[in-house]
Amino acid sequence: MAYKVKEVANLVGISVRTLHHYDEIDLLKPDQISEAGYRLYSEEDLAVLQQILFFRELDFPLKKIKDIITNPDFDQEEALHLHRSMLLEKRSRLDQLLASIDKTILHMKGEIRMSQKEKFEGFDFSSNPYEQEARNRWGDKAVDESNQKISNLTKGEQKNMKEEMNHLFIRMAAIRHLRADSSEAQALMDEWFTWLNKMGTYSKEGFKGLGQLYVDDPRFTKNIDQFGEGLSLFLRDAMAFYSDTKGL
Incomplete structure (x- = not known):
């Protein structure tokens, strides 16, 4: 038909x-x-x-x-199994986020007390589903170094790393209404650049390119803007200014 x-x-x-x-x-x-x-x-x-x-x-x-x-090796049935697995993972994460929303509403009504940490349960930036894009844009070296450093960390250290990153995103979201070239924004970009280089080796171009990826790739935009609408755009501009002016 x-x-x-x-x-x-x-x-x-x-x-x-x-x-x-x-x-x-x-x-x-x-x-x-x-x-x-x-x-x-x-x-x-x-x-x-x-x-x-x-x-x-x-x-x-x-x-x-x-x-x-369009890849000759593409298998529709295999892809369906992959879709199912990824959607189940996504559903689990959405369930966590919905639970956080429900608790936040009760917290705002004064019916429960919610810690700052609990407000961000369900947000997970510890995994990197976009590794291939990073390899394509900046080569294997930075990605391999980052993966190696993460694999050498204990579970406790990996948890601390995730909490540090989320805390930086929270702080950056709090000033996203400021100019990207403001002293406050650039001070946080210095911290962000330093933190990223704990995990890999980011050049001037790599740091600026990462900021652009936050806007170009809707998956990054969606995750980052959960901390505050427009945060991805703010980071792109602030990271570009930092890279262009700091002589990295």
């Missing part, structure tokens, strides 16, 4: 414009075009679309999805 673009849009719940965009970037091209010029999608096309939407739900950028599903 063949489906017209509007039929697919209604069936799936996405816009016709989105399907047109997927066609234009060669992510999902319809199986055929009718004599009247209508895009016609096959059952196989819909199976591919489902894969794309699973990847989007997991915050994969379109370019990465295209690279994955």
Whole structure:
């Protein structure tokens, strides 16, 4: 059976414009075009679309999805098992965040007391699901050094490292309304640069590039902006100014 673009849009719940965009970037091209010029999608096309939407739900950028599903070794069934595993992990994390929201509401009503640490339970930046992007942008050396340093830490030290990082994000979020080149912002950028170099070796370009990645990659943006809306944009600008002016 063949489906017209509007039929697919209604069936799936996405816009016709989105399907047109997927066609234009060669992510999902319809199986055929009718004599009247209508895009016609096959059952196989819909199976591919489902894969794309699973990847989007997991915050994969379109370019990465295209690279994955056009790889000759791509296996749809294997991918579905991977989607399931990742979505279960995401659900667990969302459950933690929802629990934190419920406790925060009760705290605001004065019904319970909630520590500062409890307010940020569920936020986890200790893992790095974007390692390949880092390797592509800055080479293997910084990533390998960072991984080696982390693996050498005890569980207690890794926990302390995570808490230090979250505390820095909280402090940076608190001043995100200031200018990126303000003395307060640049003092925190100095701390952030120093902290990152405990885990790896970040050059001037690497530090600035990392800040840009916070904005370019929606997964980074989503995680960072949980500490405060617009924090990723603030960090991009503050890290760029720090890199351009500190002579690193």
